[in-house]
Amino acid sequence: MKILAIDTSCDETSVAIVEDTKVLSNVISSQVRYHKKYGGVVPMLAGRLHEERIENVVELSLKRAALSRSDLDAIAVTYGPGLAPALQVGIAKAKALASALQKPLYGVNHMAGHIAACFAQIGAKDVPSMQFPFLAVLISGGHTELVVVESFGEFQIIGQTLDDALGEAYDKVAKMLGLGYPGGKLVAELADEGEVVYDLPIAMRQSGDLNLSYSGLKNAVRLLIEEVKGKHTDGFLTRQEIVDICASFQEVAQQSLLLKIERALSARPELKQLVVGGGVAANLVLRRKLRTVGDAHDLTVVFPANTKLCTDNAAMIGAAAYFGIQAGQMPVTTEQLDRVPYLSLEDTSFTKK
Ligand code: KG4
Numbered sequence: 001m002k003i004l005a006i007d008t009s010c011d012e013t014s015v016a017i018v019e020d021t022k023v024l025s026n027v028i029s030s031q032v033r034y035h036k037k038y039g040g041v042v043p044m045l046a047g048r049l050h051e052e053r054i055e056n057v058v059e060l061s062l063k064r065a066a067l068s069r070s071d072l073d074a075i076a077v078t079y080g081p082g083l084a085p086a087l088q089v090g091i092a093k094a095k096a097l098a099s100a101l102q103k104p105l106y107g108v109n110h111m112a113g114h115i116a117a118c119f120a121q122i123g124a125k126d127v128p129s130m131q132f133p134f135l136a137v138l139i140s141g142g143h144t145e146l147v148v149v150e151s152f153g154e155f156q157i158i159g160q161t162l163d164d165a166l167g168e169a170y171d172k173v174a175k176m177l178g179l180g181y182p183g184g185k186l187v188a189e190l191a192d193e194g195e196v197v198y199d200l201p202i203a204m205r206q207s208g209d210l211n212l213s214y215s216g217l218k219n220a221v222r223l224l225i226e227e228v229k230g231k232h233t234d235g236f237l238t239r240q241e242i243v244d245i246c247a248s249f250q251e252v253a254q255q256s257l258l259l260k261i262e263r264a265l266s267a268r269p270e271l272k273q274l275v276v277g278g279g280v281a282a283n284l285v286l287r288r289k290l291r292t293v294g295d296a297h298d299l300t301v302v303f304p305a306n307t308k309l310c311t312d313n314a315a316m317i318g319a320a321a322y323f324g325i326q327a328g329q330m331p332v333t334t335e336q337l338d339r340v341p342y343l344s345l346e347d348t349s350f351t352k353k
């Protein structure tokens with residue numbers, strides 16, 4: 001089944017074509033350089049830029065897959081969660097394509113896409129199949145969620161951040177250190193050069209639940225930066241101090257997540273896989289630690305096959321539509337489909353049989 005999928009939930013205009021779980025094309029047009037000067041994504045600007053680009057990105061996606069519109073079997077689109085003016089553009093385009101081509105239209109939850117990304121196939125490399133029930137750990141710029149997946153479409157959120165997302169915490173630390181936006185990846189790279197020499201707090205360690213919090217850590221890093229800067233007459237951090245702050249932050253940020261994952265896995269021995277998606281799943285240090293956790297619990301750990309499938313992309317939306325259809329998801333009419341900016345994974349409006 002060939003599905004053309006669209007994701008315009010945030011600041012990437014992405015259109016992909018998948019054949020079942022196989023990625024035939026995955027075009028991502030990033031707007032990052034336009035939002036950079038504002039230090040974050042500006043929703044109306046994102047909407048306008050999606051509008052300008054979407055048609056070309058659709059064309060390029062078809063071209064890279066060497067397909068024409070008539071080869072397509074279905075259209076899928078993210079309808080939430082995401083920025084309303086941004087979601088709007090992808091939805092309008094998907095509706096127009098589905099109507100013009102007389103093909104079924106599927107609404108996809110962006111977070112279900114981040115789960116599906118772990119099982120999408122790129123090139124000839126084999127990917128594992130889903131073993132239910134599994135624990136999905138979703139770590140992105142907007143979300144940090146621990147989700148039990150009973151079947152594709154039956155998602156139960158068992159833990160989540162009460163404030164900032166993990167990727168957002170990385171980005172905010174980058175901003176505080178003057179590393180630019182979005183600086184999560186840069187913080188991770190600098191952390192590799194540093195040592196964990198500063199003591200930072202692990203939030204929610206004692207809470208009996210599986211929730212997380214990153215705003216306390218962010219504030220602790222802010223105070224730490226001020227304190228270390230205060231030791232210099234010129235008020236500037238040395239490179240060694242910067243890399244050590246990154247390493248100390250990363251250690252605690254990851255440890256608090258690992259603690260809750262450990263707790264979830266211990267409480268639920270029936271879980272068969274540990275599936276990790278979202279932008280922060282690109283972090284190699286975290287991947288290593290998660291593999292160790294998986295080994296200790298005798299679980300396979302599944303990550304997206306490449307970095308492009310970790311951060312926002314439309315191939316994951318196509319794969320999620322495919323898995324949803326396999327599980328009985330029905331198409332929607334153009335009247336039924338509307339953006340839902342705060343859509344939860346537990347919402348089954350379009351996925352219930
Ligand atoms: O999944 P994603 O593209 O966006 C949302 O759907 O929110 O994730 C982007 C997030 C950003 O916060 C970015 O800083 C973070 O993922 N990120 C990383 C790494 N690469 C991207 N964080 C830590 N280490 C990385 N290597």
Ligand code: ZN
Nearest residue numbers: 110140311312
């Ligand atoms: Zn995302």
